[in-house]
Amino acid sequence: MARIALKIDVDTWRGTRExxxxxxxxxxxxxxxxxxxxSLGPDHTGRAIFRALRPGFLQKVSRTSVVEHYGLRTLLYGVLLPGPDIGLREAATLRAVRAAGFEVGVHCWDxxxxxxxxxxxxxxxxxxxxxxxxxxFTQIFGTAARxxxxxxxxxNEAAAHAEQEMGIAYASDTRGTHPFMPVAACGAPxxxxxxxxxxxxxxxxIGLGGITEDNVxxxxxxxxxxxxxDHVYTLHAELEGMRLQHVLRSLIAGWRTQGHALVSLADLHATLDPATLPRLRIAQGTIAGRSGLLALQGEPVAA
Structure with missing residues (x-):
């Protein structure tokens, strides 16, 4: 049996409210x-259109029904429509999540x-x-984000330093296979x-290798x-929270049948001893099915 931490990214105003x-x-x-x-500031989803020249972006858009999942209006925010301030408009929605017993944290400003x-x-x-x-986040919840x-x-390393200086206790910013401590070239955390x-x-x-919404x-x-x-699974309010809820229900049922515990990042972090985690660099690389560079779990620092 393993723990599977469910990490929910909320990217848009529509995803927040619906x-x-x-x-x-x-x-x-x-x-x-x-x-x-x-996401706590303005929704400028429409500006993502400027990624159209990025390798693989248009292919991803064409197979994942972006308009259907995000809605046409959302795709105009920041371009033809002003971007609504998510944190100001939906503070009550956000606080209700914490009141329901779930961990809350920061995805971004914009x-x-x-x-x-x-x-x-x-x-x-x-x-x-x-x-x-x-x-x-502090204005909405009355406490600092962890x-x-x-x-x-x-x-990247600059963002990691910012987390360290601003009191973030643990984070899930990267792709990889297991928890680690990010370090500089000299080996310092x-x-x-x-x-x-x-x-x-x-x-x-979805859309690759015969994978569909029904069998993903x-x-x-x-x-x-x-x-x-242990695993970390990232889901999106705009997908599993809306049209693909049935996929999440099937996943939860399947993971329960497999004997796994479904937990928060806080629960997963509580099982770790930072002193024993591998000390690794942050790398930039690609992930199958996603366009552009992402932050990846990198290599150990040479002794």
Whole structure:
């Protein structure tokens, strides 16, 4: 038996108001733990159109029904329509998640801004963006955030330093196979423990190799069959919280049958001893089914 931490990325205003409440109800009904990570500033989803020249982006869009999942109006925010401020409009929705017993944390201030610009900007930019999100979180919840999960798995050493300086206790900003401590080239820790996403997401799988919305859960359950190592599964309020709720129900039932415990990132982190975690670099690389570079669990620092 293993633990599977459910990490829920909430990217948009629509996902917050229409996807989060049913997800909360579904998970409570199932008795599953989970961590909700919120986008807290303006929804500028429409500006993602500027990724059209990125290799693989148009192919991903064509096979994952972006308009159907996100809605046409959402795809106009920040381009032809002003981007609604998610944190201001949906503070009550966010607080209701914590009141329901779930862990809450920070995804970002502006999802598209972070995802498209982090790697091209300096450390001061990363610090400023993260501080805006963390300050808004404190305004909404009355307490400081302990967990962060980077938008689009866009992350680097500057962002790790920002987490460390702003009191983030643990994070899930990367892709990988097991928890680790991020370190600089000299081997010095640069941020809190990373609990990387270990399983592929629905939008990375659907439309490839004969995988459909109706059988994608079977593919994921194959990955966790007889697993003894803990996993982190990232789901999205705009997908599993809305049109693909049936996939999440099938996954929860399957994981329960396999004997796995469904937990939050906090629960998973509580089982770890940071002193014994491997000390690894943060790398940039690609993931099958997703366009562009992502932050990956890298190699150990040479002695």
């Amino acid at each position: 996807g989060v409440p049913p997800l909360t109800a579904l998970l409570r009904e199932a008795g599953a733990g989970a961590t909700f990570l919120f 999802h598209v801004r972070w995802q498209d610009h982090l790697l091209a900007r300096d450390a001061a930019w990363a610090h400023a963006e993260m501080r805006r999100a963390l300050e808004r 967990v962060h999960g980077a938008a689009g798995w866009q992350f 640069i941020g809190p423990a990373q609990l990387p996403t270990t399983l592929p997401t629905l939008d990375e799988l 859960h079977e593919h994921l359950l194959e990955r966790t069959h007889s697993a003894t190592q």
